[in-house]
Amino acid sequence: MIKIFDKSVSDSDIQKIYNFCKLQKYSRGERDNPHNPPTGLVSDLNNEEIIKILTRNLKGINYKIYRSYINLFLPYEKPYYHKDETDINARTLLYYVNSEALNIDDEGETYFIDRGMISGFSPLPGRIIFFSGNILHKAVPFRSKDRYTIAIKMKVQNGNN
Numbered sequence: 001m002i003k004i005f006d007k008s009v010s011d012s013d014i015q016k017i018y019n020f021c022k023l024q025k026y027s028r029g030e031r032d033n034p035h036n037p038p039t040g041l042v043s044d045l046n047n048e049e050i051i052k053i054l055t056r057n058l059k060g061i062n063y064k065i066y067r068s069y070i071n072l073f074l075p076y077e078k079p080y081y082h083k084d085e086t087d088i089n090a091r092t093l094l095y096y097v098n099s100e101a102l103n104i105d106d107e108g109e110t111y112f113i114d115r116g117m118i119s120g121f122s123p124l125p126g127r128i129i130f131f132s133g134n135i136l137h138k139a140v141p142f143r144s145k146d147r148y149t150i151a152i153k154m155k156v157q158n159g160n161n
Helices: 011-022 048-058
Strands: 002-005 027-030 039-044 063-073 090-096 110-114 117-121 128-132 136-139 147-156
Touching (some): 011 048, 048 063
Antiparallel strands (some): 002 128, 063 147, 110 136
């Protein structure tokens, strides 16, 4: 299950979230799998206003957030494919923070492997992707700039989207 929400974040909120993320302190990223080295940088997201803006599309879904953070990938970093969870009730909300217009040659996509197919989604400013946490996926950094994304991880009740 992968859902895309475009144009659901106002231009002023896109810029406000981007400015917020650029000012945060980051530490070395995490291991996507136990046998891989850590990739990227990470900062916990403890901003209820931003979380509320990003989750307002989830009306009718009964969920409990258990983690929220900002990922920062530097140009040419090499993240690995991974699953966020194995639980079928796990969901991840991924928000593309960068506010600059998309240059398709600069990359920055997120790739998903689902049912033997690889799908890539462009990092449009303000785009939200909501997906099952047990889908194999990976980030692709930009070639020429830092790539910021917000990840909000949650559990839904009774497999409810």
